[in-house]
Amino acid sequence: MLPTDGLPEPKLLMLFEVLYRTGSVTRAAEQLGQSQPTISLWLGKLRQQLRDPLFVRTPGGMKPTPQAEALITPCREVLESLRRLVAWEVAFEPATAQRLFRLCLSDASHITLLPRILAHLREVAPGVRLEVARIDGNTEQALEIGEADLAIGFIPWLGGSLYQQLLFPQDWVCLVSARHSRLGERLTATAYAEEGHVLVSAGTGQKLLEAGLVKAGVQRRIVLELPGFLGVGAVVGSSDLIVTLPRHIGTTLAATYGLKVHECPVPIEGFAVRQHWHARYHQEAGNRWLRGVLLELFGHSR
Structure with a gap:
């Protein structure tokens, strides 16, 4: 088992796996994009943390010690878990999603945007519900704390913590x-x-x-x-x-x-109508999907 106190850094675990697989410091340096002195330094830290030589130089290359043989399987499991964590994303499937989206809209958008948004969602995401709120002095806070998903309109006072995307210009x-x-x-x-x-x-x-x-x-x-x-x-x-x-x-x-x-x-x-969202929800799958829908429906006066 890998030690639970002071688990080696991911880069050291990657070195351990590559060195086990290749048996070569040179090839490990090439695969990890590091210099050989850096690899040697990392290996020294790894040996100190795991309290074992781990690899011994032989005429046939770097051979693993019995301790390294015992650790390779848990090491690979940890690395695989880290890879899954980096690639992890909650999928948003509009056809089956059951979700409430909250939009902050101007009065004009109730007439110009909302009918098309609702018609599209009823077609592609029948389980999605909409809740509409006014644009006012509380809009930025609502986006920050998740009470609203998007704000759409000409809202020049919104702060720098928000992302924005142009939908269409207005004259x-x-x-x-x-x-x-x-x-x-x-x-x-x-x-x-x-x-x-x-x-x-x-x-x-x-x-x-x-x-x-x-x-x-x-x-x-x-x-x-x-x-x-x-x-x-x-x-x-x-x-x-x-x-x-x-x-x-x-x-x-x-x-x-x-x-x-x-x-x-x-x-x-003139001015520009934009959609605005908070940085906290920039990568959230449902928010990303809804932003894509609005860009598809209204981007540059489609």
Whole structure:
């Protein structure tokens, strides 16, 4: 048996196995990628720890002592256990998995991302459940302690302990009713400033919108302010108001409510939608699988 107190380092056990197998210090050095003086130093430490010469030089090479003969089998068992430990990974099989994933999403993502995510998971992972939470000041802590698996959106304040991956870029569009009578095929900056607007206060990109309008010297005439995206499509479709939104939520609402999409005539800084996760779960199999799903569904505006 190998000694349980002060078990030799893995590199010394590897040396023991290679030297037993090859009977040559030179070949052991070649296989382990070390110099012969280093191998001799390691062998000296191994002999001291195991309290036996272990190998004796003979005309036919380094021959094992009876103690080495007794130790080779447990040594190989330890090395095999270490190899299995390094290669070990809990597999995630979506077709049979029974698991709850928690996502932190913006209000807009409830409309643009969540339906596609849910439809895909129901097809490929029917036993997986989803729980959705808001993005707020607790999001980073939720990712760290495992209360959330991923946060998806434009979340520039999240800290350096998190990984992130680009899903798609966003610019800005304007939505109007298809029956709007005063606008032509192209929305001009003058018409934009003259028309009434719906202001949606939700969304982390709103600060970029406000900053771009201030920089351009454009002041909107706000007729209606909403706290979220619920009702935006119906309001714009039944009025002569304009709403300025990130492209993904804008085109989604336009398709749902039959609205007309104009390029925003005011230069507004764009942003990127990313998925974020904590370093603790970077190699966790289920988290990796879910990140791959999101990249497949939405990566670079697929």
